[in-house]
Amino acid sequence: MTGSTQTDGRPVRLPRSARRKQLLAAAQQVFVARGYHAAAMDEIAEQAGVSKPVLYQHFPGKLELYLALLDTHVDALIKRIQDAMSSTTDNKIRVNATMRAYFEFVGDGGGAFRLVFESDLRNDAAVRERIDRVEHASIEAVTETIMADTGVSRERAALLAVGLTGAAEVSARYWLTARSGVPVDEAVDLLAALAWKGISSFPLQSEQTS
Secondary structure, eight states: OOOOBOTTSOBOOOOHHHHHHHHHHHHHHHHHHHHHHHOOHHHHHHHHTSOHHHHHHHOSSHHHHHHHHHHHHHHHHHHHHHHHHHSOSOHHHHHHHHHHHHHHHHHOTTOHHHHHHSOTTTTSHHHHHHHHHHHHHHHHHHHHHHHHHHOOOHHHHHHHHHHHHHHHHHHHHHHHHHTOOOOHHHHHHHHHHHHHHHHTTSOOGGGOOO
């Protein structure tokens, strides 16, 4: 269990933000292991080392708990992609940073990527909205950079962005589940080199002649 007790056996009263973080961590373990449908609030409360009433004080139901967890990881992945785009003006490094963002997100030992990319509740409208949000925000961040640097149309830049982020996601998930033995740094460099071969063929605006 992840709960804490004082030396006299009574539970520690955590600040609300700390308790919420604790409950989300426990919920993640259960949801990743069992999926949404098989997970139970009883089990999540037990994993967190709290009573069910304490769990319900923070989250009125299982769906609300699941959505709060999704929001946390969706926002984290979006920030990783946006940071990759803004970290440098060198596009070769940007491509590598984008690949690394996905590999690091997928490689996180907590299995958060399964909630975002492999949810068994994708047909729920609220879950679908969050999954769509991470896809659209990630693609948009890359699209804007490609447009600014190459001058291609939004439609063409978006296709290139989908190709880059899609390759990063699928490759990272394969790398993890296949247990290929390729170190993460080498895997990132391999995929970045492949993607850069294609993207670098589009000249920068500053290199184009009118």
